[in-house]
Amino acid sequence: MKIVSFCATEKKGVTYRLQEAFLEEFGDSAEITEFYFPKDCPAFCRGCAICVSKDPNLCREAEYIQKIDKAMREADLLVFTSPAYVFHTTGAMKAFLDHFAYRWIPHRPAAEMFGKRAVVITQCLGGGGKSAAKDIKDSLSWWGVSDIRVRSFKLMSEIEWDRLPDKKRSEMTGSVKALARKLASVDYSKRAHANIVTKSKFYVVRMLQTALGKSNPEYIDFNYWKANGWLGKVRPWK
Numbered sequence: 001m002k003i004v005s006f007c008a009t010e011k012k013g014v015t016y017r018l019q020e021a022f023l024e025e026f027g028d029s030a031e032i033t034e035f036y037f038p039k040d041c042p043a044f045c046r047g048c049a050i051c052v053s054k055d056p057n058l059c060r061e062a063e064y065i066q067k068i069d070k071a072m073r074e075a076d077l078l079v080f081t082s083p084a085y086v087f088h089t090t091g092a093m094k095a096f097l098d099h100f101a102y103r104w105i106p107h108r109p110a111a112e113m114f115g116k117r118a119v120v121i122t123q124c125l126g127g128g129g130k131s132a133a134k135d136i137k138d139s140l141s142w143w144g145v146s147d148i149r150v151r152s153f154k155l156m157s158e159i160e161w162d163r164l165p166d167k168k169r170s171e172m173t174g175s176v177k178a179l180a181r182k183l184a185s186v187d188y189s190k191r192a193h194a195n196i197v198t199k200s201k202f203y204v205v206r207m208l209q210t211a212l213g214k215s216n217p218e219y220i221d222f223n224y225w226k227a228n229g230w231l232g233k234v235r236p237w238k
């Protein structure tokens, strides 16, 4: 199986330790590709929207974005880890998510996403871990992913890994390792189940694309939906 992980910080701190504790459980059974932000997606979206209106390959950051897009589509499991920065995910992770607006269901979602599994692990000192996870989960869900497992931790006392009480460290690593073992036993030849939320988003956008295509048959998103057969009987979760 293939895992692609995305760490919202380059610091080898708490977030990194939790990510590595999670990934370790897969041993040799997984081929793992790790991305770190901002290193692997260094520039902000400039808002030209050329990815949405024309072609994501025309983005000035296409070299980074297309590498990640390919890795995500080929992966069986997507793993996102983040600390909370002022109650949200880091700016580096948000910059990455902004670049993938063109993959939201209202535009041109990748069919593979509808059968994928994902994990979001966040931690914070006392508050904001859940909203940081939601920042990431929102995009995953709008990319078409239904099976999203979230683990969020509060450190409470200290933000340096080495100074955290042993009990806290083993509580957190125990939790992410247990989740990893559960996910390591999944049969990845079977696609994840697309839930009602994902299907509802798909059907609302399908109506929208049908209407938009009537007024503008050249519309790029309409043509993408049509070419995939989604305006007919084909569904991305089958």
Ligand SMILES: Cc1cc2nc3c(=O)[nH]c(=O)nc-3n(C[C@H](O)[C@H](O)[C@H](O)COP(=O)(O)O)c2cc1C
Binding pocket: 009, 011, 012, 013, 014, 015, 016, 083, 084, 085, 086, 087, 088, 123, 124, 125, 126, 127, 128, 129, 155, 159, 160, 161
């Ligand atoms: C700029 C910045 C903002 C932070 N904001 C919050 C916050 O809003 N709430 C919180 O509980 N912890 C906050 N923290 C603590 C982090 O969420 C995290 O626990 C800490 O950075 C340790 O994780 P790391 O070693 O992976 O960086 C902040 C840390 C930094 C550096």
